Amino acid sequence: MHHILDLDRYPLDRPDSAEFAALVAKAQAELAADGMFNLPGFLRADVAAKAVDALAPRFAGESFTHARRHNIYFRKSIPELPADHPALVEVETINRTLCGDQVGGVLEALYDWPPFARFLAATMGKAALYTMDDPLARVNAMNYAEGQGLNWHFDRSEFTTTLLLQAPTAGGAFEYRTDLRSEAEPNYDGVARLLRGQDPALQSITLAPGTLNVFRGKNTAHRVTPVQGDKDRIIAVFSYYERPGVRFTAEEQMGFYGRVA
Ligand SMILES: [Fe+2]
Known part of the structure; x- marks a missing residue:
């Protein structure tokens, strides 16, 4: 993994070291304070560029164009809200997706590298995290071309793990509003605002x-936010679960990827 990841800076391969403990502690502190942590330069720059080159023909030829109109909840309706409530306003999301059986290469190798899952579990305070058995959902690559973006939403899963492979010239900013709602308070007026x-x-x-x-x-x-210019935003998404063997249903595969495997 040394040729793929900067393990001098991020010693995922040395889980018993003081440096590893310090890295986990820093990530946990940032998650608590900001709701996220970032490891810049985690994937080596030349490796990211080569991964983009390897994915480009697949995005062009065999990706799934996923376009959908949705509200921030990804739900058709919210029982306690009238259909015209401004928290339910619809937005548009569009991107191209490559699935686990198309991504391959260093991204799949990283996904299946046990120390990566072990590190992520430690930062999230979980006993363990497991790879999926789902051939499509395991690791995905998303491509956002000019005008395309991922619109407002709340995640279904507690954590999302991504690795940016290529940044656009402009646009493609990650915007977030920390703790806009809670389990106890949906804050619909705040969502509308x-x-x-x-x-x-x-x-x-x-x-x-x-x-x-x-x-x-x-x-x-x-x-x-929507990408501007002719350089696409390309990002890998890694899906781990707290139990082994997770698979999507055929309906979920169809909805996310346009096919069943
Ligand atoms: Fe998300």
Whole structure:
């Protein structure tokens, strides 16, 4: 893994070292304070560039174009809200997706490298994390071309783990509003205010290629703004679960990937 990851800076291969413990402690502190942590330069720059080159013909020829209109909840309706409530306003998301059986290469090798899952579990305070058995969902690569973005939503899973492979020239900013809601308080009026573009607590970051990002997005609304220019935003998404053997249903595979495997 030394030729893929900067293990001098991020010693995932030395879980008994003081440096590893310090890295985990820093990640945990950032998750607690900011709802995310970033490891810039985690994937070596030349490796990220080569991965982009390897994925490009597959994005062009065999990817799934996933376009959908959705509200921030990814749900058709919310029982306690009228259909015209401004928290339910619809937005559009569009990107191209490559699935686990198409990504391959260093990204799949990293996904299946046990110290990576062990490190992620430690940062999230979990006993263990397991790879999926789902051939499509395990590791995905997403491509956002000019005008495309990932629109406002809350995540279904507690954590999301991504690795940026290529950043666009402009646009493609990651915008988020920390703890917009909680389990006890859905804060529909606050959601409506955010969607109107009037939430002063909105934050924005742009990441450099090679950065690993772990994000807690269940109650923090977030989006990626539309890409500008002819350089696409390309990002890998790694899916781990707290139990082994997780697979999507055929219906979920169809909804996310347009095919069943
Ligand atoms: Fe998300």
